[in-house]
Amino acid sequence: MVELNTTVAFYNHEFTTLDKVQISPLDRGYYFGDGVYEVTKVHNGRCFAASYHLDRLYRSMRLMEIPATIAPDELTELHDTLVQESGIREGSVYLQVTRGTAPRTHAYPDRMTPNILMYVTEANAAKEELAQTGAKVITLEDIRWQHCDIKSLNLIPNILGAQKAKKKRAAEAFFFRGDELIEGTSSNVFMVRDGILWTRAADDLMLKGITRQLILTRVAPTCGVTCIERKIDRDLLLKADEVFYTSTTAGIVPVTQIDKETVANGEIGHVTRSLQEAYAHLMEDGLP
């Protein structure tokens, strides 16, 4: 049996601890992965960019036709309360909304009440270290559906991809649709060529990461780095001067090897370093 820790948690209307949360086997999240989620960074005991994550959560819910039974203000307050109560200074808030509980049928009944789960976890030191050391990644064919812009609980291809990476001692797998780079299993991808930052334009085939968005709108401009959003094919990626991937929990992770190919000279590039520094400053300053 997996031991659950006693970290403070919120389930539906109550504060409790994670080990005491009781979830029905008839929850559609359990049967079908019928739900959505968010992971928000906690830094210096404060939530970072929570409003961005909540905007995306409500969008995911709208696209899944899960009714909003809780207001954004209330969720913001719950984030802050949980972080405070947990005593965790560095970590993340996990927030999950499933469609609700009902007897198992594919189509769902009218007027279901969503189940809301939230808790705070400590940062994973090994994962955070990759930002300093750089990481090896593998590439895989993207076998996902046409709505990867929804942060849905249905993560089977992502899980299988991450596991394949782990087996090859790689930190992440990059998904390709044919020749086109899409994103990582739980991250977005950037490359640098001739001092210019490139990333794929966001559409419904990829998740529009908050970290990605902040790099485009705040971090790169601070560093005076020009960024273009356009298609990246395999050839272009393998010729890059620098490559990195981004996510809330991993931050900005330099990529030093893709499958068997070394990226440039295998060193972490200076554009990546300066973006990491500016991003760290942004996190220190905080963002609602």
Ligand SMILES: *Cc1c(COP(=O)(O)O)cnc(C)c1O
């Ligand atoms: C969450 C996620 C990301 C990264 O998004 P952030 O908001 O930066 O954490 C990228 N790709 C996928 C598939 C994800 O689930």
